[in-house]
Amino acid sequence: MTDRVLLVTDPGTDPHYAAGHVERPERREAAAAGVRDAAGGRLLERGAAPADHRLLSGVHDAGYLAALEEIERGGGGWLDSDTYLVEGSSEAARLAAGATVEAARAAVEGVAAVAFAVARPPGHHAAAARGSGFCLLNNVAIAVAALRGAGLARRIAIVDWDVHHGDGTQAIFDADPEVWYGSTHQQPLYPGTGARSESGSGAAAGTKQNRLLAPGSGDGEFTAAWRDDLMPALEAFAPQAILVSAGYDAHRDDPLASLLVTEAGYAAVAREVGRASARMGLGGVALTLEGGYDLDALRASAAVTVRGLIAGRAEPVPE
Ligand SMILES: [Zn+2]
Structure with missing residues (x-):
């Protein structure tokens, strides 16, 4: 079993930037540095290829994709008070998607035990349209x-x-019984969705699992939610791949939230995910960067995630 770490990151995403916005290009360098810190001699590093239009169309409505291009052609603009496009944003978004595709393939094919797409803009709030x-x-x-x-x-x-809460991801797969989605998120907090009762519709009932954490919860409750509750449910689902929406804004130093998780919490949860992936015989675990807005916390947390996944995968698998 390989212990290689693949980092997929690309400076082509850096032109996506609005002055003063917290979701900024320095985040990419910080998280990438953390992956490199942890990987050492096991590191493979690649740039990204933009996801092609056919692939985007499999998830997003044609009208929405056309609107993004139109806004950018018109000099950029804001989709809502938080979400912007400037010249280069469409390319950055396609590179971020392409990086995530590359990481997912590498993990499933066993090229890397940990394959981390460190790209931006993030994705989990984007819905089909x-x-x-x-x-x-x-x-x-x-x-x-x-x-x-x-x-x-x-x-x-x-x-x-x-x-x-990854409201976009949950909405896209709400009725898909072959996608399991598990989320811990602070409540109350943006976007306000992700009640425990939102568990998937129709044949997908039970495949979406939301766990709400109160502000100030810290490592104990964050880790317990994954170790004792969500990871056993994930294993029971028996997936053929695990993709992590790896946001680091639950960190105690993050300016956007107050969950008070530390590196120890991320390390512990990563270890659980690594252990489960090995028990299920998966080739690797893929991650894509979501939030995380304190640069030092981002670097340190990305590093402990990689170390935790590797350590979990290296544990003996019981018969
Ligand atoms: Zn976030």
Whole structure:
């Protein structure tokens, strides 16, 4: 079993920037540095290829994709009070999606034990026909479409430990019984969705699992939610791939939330995910960067995530 770490990151995403906005290019360098810190000699690093239009169309409505291009051609603008496009934003979004696709493929194919797409803009608030919450394209959903299109995986689990609920991701897969989605998120907080009762519709009932955490919860409750509750449910679902929406805005130093998670919490949850992936015989775990707005916390948390996943995967698998 490989212990390689693949980092997919691309400076082509950096032109996506609005002065003073917290979702800024320095985040990419900070998180990438954290992955490099942890990977050491096991590191493979690649740039990204933009996701092609056919792949985007598998997730997003044609009218929405056309509107994004039109806004950018017109000099940029705001989709809502948080979410902007400037010249280069569409390319950045396609590169972020492409990086996530690349990481997902590498993990499923066993090229890397940990494959981390460190790209932006993030994706989990983007729904099929709507961008919001800094997100233009839903990177993790596009990776699901790519794995399915390539015949690499059908049943896929999405682990979303960003401090915000991934409302876009849940909406896209709400009625899909072959996508398991698990999320811990602070409540009350943007976007306000993600009640425990939102568990999937129709044949997908029970495949979406939301766990709300009160402000100030800290490592104990964050770790327990994953270790004792969500990860056993993920394993029972028996996915063929695990994709992580890796946001680091639950960190105690983050300016946007107050969940008070530390590096120890991220390390512990990553270890659980790594352990589960090995028990299920998966080739690796793929991650894509979501939120996280304190640069030092981002670097340190990305590093402990990689170390935790590797450590979890290296543990002996019981018979
Ligand atoms: Zn977030």
